[in-house]
Amino acid sequence: MNFLKWPTIEFSKAGLLFTIVTFLLFPALSNVMPAKAEGTLELIKKRNVLTCGVTQGLPGFSAPDDKGRWHGIDADFCRAVAVAVLGDADAIKFVPLSAKVRFTALQSGEIDLLARNTTWTMHRDTALGIQFIGANYYDGQGFIVKKDIGVTSVRELDGASICANAGTTTELNVADYFRSNGMEYDISSFEKSEEAVAAYDAGRCDAYTTDQSGLYAQRQRLVDPDAHIVLNEVISKEPLSPAVRQGDDVWADIVRWVHYAMLNAEELGVNSQNIDSMKASPNPSIRRLLGVEGSFGESLGLDNDWATRVILKVGNYGESFDRNLGAGSELKIERGLNALWTQGGLQFAPPIR
Amino acid sequence: MVSAFIGLVWWLIDNTVANLARQNVATGFGFLDNNTGFDINQKLIAYDETSSYLRLLLVGLLNTAIVSVLGILLATVIGFMVGLARLSDNWLVSKLAFIYVEIFRNLPLLIQILFWYVLLIELLPHPKKSFSLWEVFFLNNRGLYLPWFTTLPGGGYLLWVLGLFGAGWFYVAHKARKMRELTGHNKAYARNYILIGVICLGGYLSLWGVPFEADLPALKGFNFRGGLSFTPEFVALLVALSLYTASFIAEIVRAGVLSVSKGQFEAAKALGLPTSVSMNKVIIPQAMRVIIPPLTSQYLNLTKNSSLAAAIAYPELVSVFAGTALNQTGQAVEIIFITMSIYLFLSLLTSFLMNTYNARVALVEK
Numbered sequence: 001m002n003f004l005k006w007p008t009i010e011f012s013k014a015g016l017l018f019t020i021v022t023f024l025l026f027p028a029l030s031n032v033m034p035a036k037a038e039g040t041l042e043l044i045k046k047r048n049v050l051t052c053g054v055t056q057g058l059p060g061f062s063a064p065d066d067k068g069r070w071h072g073i074d075a076d077f078c079r080a081v082a083v084a085v086l087g088d089a090d091a092i093k094f095v096p097l098s099a100k101v102r103f104t105a106l107q108s109g110e111i112d113l114l115a116r117n118t119t120w121t122m123h124r125d126t127a128l129g130i131q132f133i134g135a136n137y138y139d140g141q142g143f144i145v146k147k148d149i150g151v152t153s154v155r156e157l158d159g160a161s162i163c164a165n166a167g168t169t170t171e172l173n174v175a176d177y178f179r180s181n182g183m184e185y186d187i188s189s190f191e192k193s194e195e196a197v198a199a200y201d202a203g204r205c206d207a208y209t210t211d212q213s214g215l216y217a218q219r220q221r222l223v224d225p226d227a228h229i230v231l232n233e234v235i236s237k238e239p240l241s242p243a244v245r246q247g248d249d250v251w252a253d254i255v256r257w258v259h260y261a262m263l264n265a266e267e268l269g270v271n272s273q274n275i276d277s278m279k280a281s282p283n284p285s286i287r288r289l290l291g292v293e294g295s296f297g298e299s300l301g302l303d304n305d306w307a308t309r310v311i312l313k314v315g316n317y318g319e320s321f322d323r324n325l326g327a328g329s330e331l332k333i334e335r336g337l338n339a340l341w342t343q344g345g346l347q348f349a350p351p352i353r
Numbered sequence: 354m355v356s357a358f359i360g361l362v363w364w365l366i367d368n369t370v371a372n373l374a375r376q377n378v379a380t381g382f383g384f385l386d387n388n389t390g391f392d393i394n395q396k397l398i399a400y401d402e403t404s405s406y407l408r409l410l411l412v413g414l415l416n417t418a419i420v421s422v423l424g425i426l427l428a429t430v431i432g433f434m435v436g437l438a439r440l441s442d443n444w445l446v447s448k449l450a451f452i453y454v455e456i457f458r459n460l461p462l463l464i465q466i467l468f469w470y471v472l473l474i475e476l477l478p479h480p481k482k483s484f485s486l487w488e489v490f491f492l493n494n495r496g497l498y499l500p501w502f503t504t505l506p507g508g509g510y511l512l513w514v515l516g517l518f519g520a521g522w523f524y525v526a527h528k529a530r531k532m533r534e535l536t537g538h539n540k541a542y543a544r545n546y547i548l549i550g551v552i553c554l555g556g557y558l559s560l561w562g563v564p565f566e567a568d569l570p571a572l573k574g575f576n577f578r579g580g581l582s583f584t585p586e587f588v589a590l591l592v593a594l595s596l597y598t599a600s601f602i603a604e605i606v607r608a609g610v611l612s613v614s615k616g617q618f619e620a621a622k623a624l625g626l627p628t629s630v631s632m633n634k635v636i637i638p639q640a641m642r643v644i645i646p647p648l649t650s651q652y653l654n655l656t657k658n659s660s661l662a663a664a665i666a667y668p669e670l671v672s673v674f675a676g677t678a679l680n681q682t683g684q685a686v687e688i689i690f691i692t693m694s695i696y697l698f699l700s701l702l703t704s705f706l707m708n709t710y711n712a713r714v715a716l717v718e719k
Contacts, residue, residue: 100680107376127681129376149575159574161495166663166672167680171391175402186394186495186576188586188666189677195664202474203494204585206575246376 027065040112040251041085042299049091052078053111054098056192059217060325060333061117061137070094074115076320077136077242077259079313081113084258084306098192100167103128104194113222113255115242117211119169124243132241133256136317138346140234142212144219147229151309154233158183163196163205165189170210173236197221211238218330254300261307263349264289265316267340274314275308286351294340296352299335309353317347318342356639369686375447385410386680393668395584414668414695419670420591420657421699427595428655429648429707432602437632439607450603457600463661465597470589470665480576491570491577494585498570508564511557518550548630586667590659598655605647609640649707653700664716670695 044050054062054074062072070078075094083089095111106114107129117139118124120132143162145151164170166189178185180345188205190196192342197218200208210218215230222228244252265271268286270278279290287293290311291304298304314320321338322328339345361433373380385407392402397415400408422606438450474494478484483493491498504512529542613636621631658673675692679685 100676103683104685105380124683127379129373129378157536157575159576159578161550161576162665166666166677171677172681179402185392186577187392187666188394188584189391189672190666191663191672191676195666199474199666202471203479204474213626 008039019236022333040248041254044085044112048086049093050078050085050113051093051095051111051253052081053095053097053102053105053114053116053117054078055190056098056194058117058193058214059135059220060113060213060329060331061217062094071324072243073137073320073324074117076314077115078323079114079260080155080310081255081258082300083309083313084261087309088234090139098167099165100191103130106130106243109245110284112251113242113244116242117214118243120241120243121169121212129246130243131246131252132243133252134259135239135241135346136259137213137240139168139211139213140241141209141236141238142234143209143231144200144228145207145231146268151207152231154235155181155183157185159185159205160206161186161188161204163188163190163208165193165196165210166191168210169236169238174209193218211240213325213331213333216333218271231333245344250301254302255334258301258306259308259317260349261289261310261330261352262314262317262320263347264352265307265311266318267342267349270311270316272318275311281307285352294353373686379682379684380687382687384684384687386684389678391681393673393677394666394693395668396588406682408672409678410670410674410691413668413673415697416667416673417656417659417669417671420587420594420659422593423424424591424598424655425652425661428592428598428602428651432651433606435599435603436606437610439603440610454600454603457596458604460597462588462597462658463664466590466593466617468663469593470585473585473589480572480657483572483577485718489569490581493577495576496585497583497588498577499566500570502565503568503577505564505566508559511564515554521548526609558633584667586662586665589665590662590667594655594658597658598651601651601654602648603646605651606640608647609642609644610636612643613639614687642711645707645711645714649704649711651657652703654706656703657696 024347025133052075054070054072057063058072060072062070062078064070074272077165078092078094079089082092095105097105097111097114097116102114102116102118103124107109115136117137118132119139120135124130127131143154143157145157151157162174162185164174164187171187171189174185174187177183187194188196189197190340191197191215193210195341197208199205201222206213208218212230212234219225219230242255244255264285268283268289270286270289275290278286279292281287284293288296290308291297295304297306300306318340321335325331326335335343335345337346339347341348370380386405388403389406389409390402393400393409393412395416396412397419398408400412402413435450435453438446439454441447441450452684454582477492480493480495484492485491489500492714524545532542533539568579568581569578570582585592605670615633617639618631621635626635659669662669663672663676666672675688679688682688
């Protein structure tokens with residue numbers, strides 16, 4: 001009379017384990033990963049906002065003002081990309097990143113674009129899964145010292161204490177330079193540049209080192225800027241370039257050509273003030289840039305007004321430089337290497353044709 | 354359950370590796386052999402720009418270890434003193450201890466670290482105007498410089514022998530105590546041991562000369578060179594960690610002492626034991642049973658808190674390895690994995706040592 005008793009099902013333990021393990025491993029074995037069939041461009045259009053990785057505050061490159069609005073040549077570049085893709089220079093989310101986490105943020109998809117005065121090096125380009133799109137600022141590493149220690153050249157810094165930012169190329173360059181010149185030094189590497197600058201200002205170090213543009217910017221923040229001098233020499237080449245994730249060529253092309261469009265605009269004399277009259281220009285280069293002729297915007301996956309919007313809302317490269325770094329800013333940095341190739345500088349963009 | 358867990362872990366690892374490969378991010382542990390290319394400001398073993406990342410890992414680990422071990426010792430001493438002071442009958446002493454505890458355990462540790470660091474580098478003078486004592490001790494905002502020595506040939510060997518001799522002394526002292534407890538007679542083991550040692554050392558030195566050379570700090574250019582030096586980063590971190598953790602330890606000690614029943618105090622008093630003896634021989638040993646387990650947690654906290662040092666450029670494990678090295682190589686997954694494993698190992702080691710000690714002092718139920 002035990003018909004109520006259910007037939008017992010015998011599980012072999014090994015069989016059970018095998019089932020569970022197979023079930024769990026199936027996704028791995030077949031490499032079904034979070035599919036990223038969608039390109040970055042579609043993703044940005046869908047969410048209608050561009051996420052852009054910037055510094056935690058470096059005047060001239062990317063720094064928020066007292067109203068929380070970001071300024072700087074890198075912040076401008078983010079806006080230019082946003083306005084080209086989304087038509088709105090404010091459809092943008094700035095993500096402040098430390099030097100340490102910037103590449104991970106880009107690799108993991110937390111940001112779409114890294115415009116954070118980042119030096120383009122072979123290792124970063126090849127081993128980090130990221131793609132540099134072209135230098136928007138040619139820089140070199142320099143040193144700032146107190147005037148009263150009487151140093152006029154980097155060569156005289158033998159035995160000095162040096163403050164630097166951790167996880168940057170500057171640490172490597174200092175090591176290379178002092179080693180190859182047989183000079184001694186002590187380095188203190190801080191996680192944030194504010195901490196490094198504060199320690200230098202307090203006298204912990206004889207010199208603070210970073211890219212020369214950064215030195216001019218940081219000097220404004222010292223207690224007595226006039227008591228410090230930026231040494232003339234540079235000990236390295238630092239092409240600072242925005243970067244995108246590797247493997248999405250469509251997106252890389254868009255970002256690259258926004259940069260080139262700003263350069264070409266300066267070269268052709270098109271700026272945010274005269275752009276309306278320039279549309280009537282007979283110069284075919286200008287007509288192609290502004291989308292009056294040809295369909296260059298469409299081949300990028302945008303519309304033909306893409307460059308017009310960038311120049312109208314953000315300006316050409318020269319305007320952005322002047323406003324943030326050059327004569328129109330507090331930093332008053334010369335164009336130098338960053339002049340157009342036609343003016344003896346290095347900024348050169350392929351033609352739009 | 355276990356196999357499901359292992360399966361899950363394996364799936365995570367496999368997925369990560371596949372994703373990294375798809376993004377063309379370098380993977381694997383091969384980078385540990387590469388040159389680091391950068392220098393750091395405190396190294397207990399030889400290290401320079403040409404050393405490998407593996408070496409860097411070791412240097413960072415030693416920096417973490419030294420600040421943790423010294424911090425644990427200091428925090429324990431201060432913590433016991435403050436904890437007992439709080440129980441003092443003296444109103445002033447007990448209130449001062451109370452104020453100490455409430456200040457140090459209620460301020461965030463990072464702020465305390467920055468406070469001590471800024472204090473050191475702002476208040477101390479520039480190397481050219483250093484405070485000095487007899488022209489051999491120097492203190493300035495680049496560090497504290499003490500006279501030290503360098504070894505000549507044979508010196509390293511002699512140091513090892515001296516170290517072994519020192520370790521031997523503990524054994525001899527232990528033996529002598531056992532003997533005294535057993536027979537009631539004092540044997541001059543320890544005295545004879547030291548006498549023999551001194552004679553041997555004297556003989557060695559008169560035969561071969563002193564194999565050490567004084568290494569005095571001296572101002573060369575911008576900074577002092579030579580001697581034994583402690584950077585302001587190290588001192589600030591050590592002070593902050595010790596004082597912060599000591600405030601917790603003080604409360605643990607107080608709780609431990611209060612947990613011993615009042616009858617024990619009274620019994621000790623009735624036997625005519627002076628306060629210090631009754632504290633050391635009767636109360637503290639019983640309080641230890643309550644103190645040890647939470648004390649272990651504080652030791653673990655101190656070790657892990659040392660990773661806050663990245664803010665003041667002290668080159669410990671997280672700052673140089675999980676920070677700079679991570680950024681230079683870009684191999685976040687591997688480096689974070691290694692770093693986590695090391696902290697886990699350090700914590701388990703501390704727990705093991707403390708548990709062993711705990712087993713020795715624990716109350717044996719009969």
